[in-house]
Amino acid sequence: MTSPILITGAGQRIGLAFAKHCLEQDLPVIATYRTHRPAVDELAEAGARCLHADFATDQGIEHFLNRLKEETVSLRAIIHNASDWLPESPDSDPAEVMTTMMQIHAMTPYRINLACRPLLENSESVTDIIHMTDYVVEKGSAKHIAYAASKAALNNLTLSFARLMAPSVKVNSIAPALIMFNEGDSEAYREKALKKSLLGLAPGEEAAVRTIQFLLDNPYITGRSIGLDGGRHLV
Ligand SMILES: NC(=O)C1=CN([C@@H]2O[C@H](COP(=O)(O)OP(=O)(O)OC[C@H]3O[C@@H](n4cnc5c(N)ncnc54)[C@H](OP(=O)(O)O)[C@@H]3O)[C@@H](O)[C@H]2O)C=CC1
Numbered sequence: 001m002t003s004p005i006l007i008t009g010a011g012q013r014i015g016l017a018f019a020k021h022c023l024e025q026d027l028p029v030i031a032t033y034r035t036h037r038p039a040v041d042e043l044a045e046a047g048a049r050c051l052h053a054d055f056a057t058d059q060g061i062e063h064f065l066n067r068l069k070e071e072t073v074s075l076r077a078i079i080h081n082a083s084d085w086l087p088e089s090p091d092s093d094p095a096e097v098m099t100t101m102m103q104i105h106a107m108t109p110y111r112i113n114l115a116c117r118p119l120l121e122n123s124e125s126v127t128d129i130i131h132m133t134d135y136v137v138e139k140g141s142a143k144h145i146a147y148a149a150s151k152a153a154l155n156n157l158t159l160s161f162a163r164l165m166a167p168s169v170k171v172n173s174i175a176p177a178l179i180m181f182n183e184g185d186s187e188a189y190r191e192k193a194l195k196k197s198l199l200g201l202a203p204g205e206e207a208a209v210r211t212i213q214f215l216l217d218n219p220y221i222t223g224r225s226i227g228l229d230g231g232r233h234l235v
């Protein structure tokens with residue numbers, strides 16, 4: 001029996017695209033969502049087990065973990081995709097921004113990885129944890145300081161969990177730069193953002209889907225970060 005792939009934040013965009021990719025290959029999926037959108041119903045109709053989860057509190061993480069253990073006794077992979085891209089702003093409380101960023105990008109993957117180790121090790125093959133980080137782990141960000149710091153923490157979790165869980169579980173990061181815009185991004189913003197990489201494009205979800213699949217398929221990569229950034233580091 002094929003163990004399911006757990007994808008967090010699968011209600012839209014990259015997480016949704018990877019969930020659909022897995023379902024198209026008849027791979028079982030457990031998808032978490034926070035906001036119920038029609039896409040969640042579509043995933044369920046396609047066979048995904050969709051679990052509501054808000055990781056903003058430790059109680060929310062605990063509730064999710066209890067529900068997950070009712071759903072499965074094994075996991076093929078965990079894709080930590082859930083994320084908020086919060087900027088600093090004059091009317092936001094810096095303590096709240098940092099707490100929120102560390103909660104979703106560090107505490108949540110940390111708690112889920114520790115709790116799910118037995119499920120990953122009860123699978124039919126070598127299994128995977130993939131952390132979706134960000135190019136800014138390398139360079140920082142003047143406008144998303146707490147976000148960048150929390151993604152750097154997530155990248156460090158990759159190193160620690162790779163050490164802890166080898167050889168039965170591979171643990172890697174994917175560090176994207178611009179993959180896709182958000183609704184409401186102005187033309188001026190889009191033009192400026194596209195110029196930040198050598199390849200000058202926003203490739204869309206498929207670029208991330210292919211990179212996740214590449215790591216799942218590769219038996220000899222662990223503790224690494226794959227830069228998915230169009231050569232941004234050379235601009
Ligand atoms: N898109 C891009 O260009 C880039 C993306 N990345 C990273 O790639 C990953 C995917 O990006 P993208 O698809 O744009 O992500 P999104 O911004 O669409 O966020 C993914 C999901 O995370 C969920 N989420 C946020 N906070 C919580 C929470 N507290 N509890 C539960 N779920 C939560 C949201 O759920 P809901 O909507 O259901 O409320 C959202 O659908 C992210 O980790 C992102 O940081 C990195 C660099 C560039």
Ligand SMILES: Nc1nc2c(c(=O)[nH]1)N=C([C@H](O)[C@@H](O)CO)CN2
Pocket residue numbers: 082083084085134176177178179180181182193
């Ligand atoms: N959770 C999210 N994280 C990030 C997003 C996003 O939409 N959601 N977008 C970006 C930008 O595309 C950035 O990479 C552009 O330089 C970063 N993180």
